[in-house]
Amino acid sequence: MSSINDPAVLFQGTTLEGPEIDRVTRTLGDLTDVFSDKDALAAMAADQKVYDVACYFPVADGTTAGLFFGITYIYPGKVGTEYFMTRGHFHQLRDRGEFYHCLEGEGMLILMDEDRQTRAEKMYPGSLHYIPGHTAHRTANTGNSMLVFSAFWPSDAGHDYQSISEKGFSGILVEQNGEPVLASK
Ligand code: S6P
Ligand code: ZN
Numbered sequence: 001m002s003s004i005n006d007p008a009v010l011f012q013g014t015t016l017e018g019p020e021i022d023r024v025t026r027t028l029g030d031l032t033d034v035f036s037d038k039d040a041l042a043a044m045a046a047d048q049k050v051y052d053v054a055c056y057f058p059v060a061d062g063t064t065a066g067l068f069f070g071i072t073y074i075y076p077g078k079v080g081t082e083y084f085m086t087r088g089h090f091h092q093l094r095d096r097g098e099f100y101h102c103l104e105g106e107g108m109l110i111l112m113d114e115d116r117q118t119r120a121e122k123m124y125p126g127s128l129h130y131i132p133g134h135t136a137h138r139t140a141n142t143g144n145s146m147l148v149f150s151a152f153w154p155s156d157a158g159h160d161y162q163s164i165s166e167k168g169f170s171g172i173l174v175e176q177n178g179e180p181v182l183a184s185k
Helices: 038-042 162-167
Strands: 010-012 015-017 021-027 049-056 067-074 098-104 107-113 118-123 128-131 135-141 147-154 171-176 179-184
Touching (some): 067 135, 098 135, 107 171, 118 179, 135 147
Antiparallel strands (some): 010 015, 021 049, 049 067, 098 128, 107 118, 107 135, 171 179
16 A cells, blocks of 8 residues: 655745644743843843744654754844844753754854853855754844744754753854954853
């Protein structure tokens, strides 16, 4: 017996559509521990959207040897001089890697190893980024339009947000003289 089926999900342009897509939005109010300038943050609307994520999880979270796929959409904006960015995380299973592929906009992938050494890679349409294991990752929108990228990661990776919430990254991405600069915290 054989069969021909439609795909479960369509990924066209920057849009992920299908009945099994999980969607989440993060606002400034969700990210109060993330941005450095607390006075600038307090002066902004808590319901200001910072990023949306659409994910396809074809297997259960924690499944060994499965894969997950997601699209992240970061709005343009800054809190003080710090660009809008994602919360950032290590993977719970520290050795799990990930690919990011930039689709639209301009931004920066900020990477920090377990010795808290931070570096950044420029993101622009077509840029492909391998995030090795043992490396915390977050992305910032440094442009005036949406930053959109896709991500592929193992379904058993998990997310450790706690250690970032407690200690942050050692470097923050701020605008200086109109340019993004990775500054020590
Ligand atoms: C998952 C992958 C991305 C992020 C997304 C939001 O491993 O790295 O899909 O989840 O960019 O970032 P965060 O730090 O809030 O999960
Ligand atoms: Zn990740």
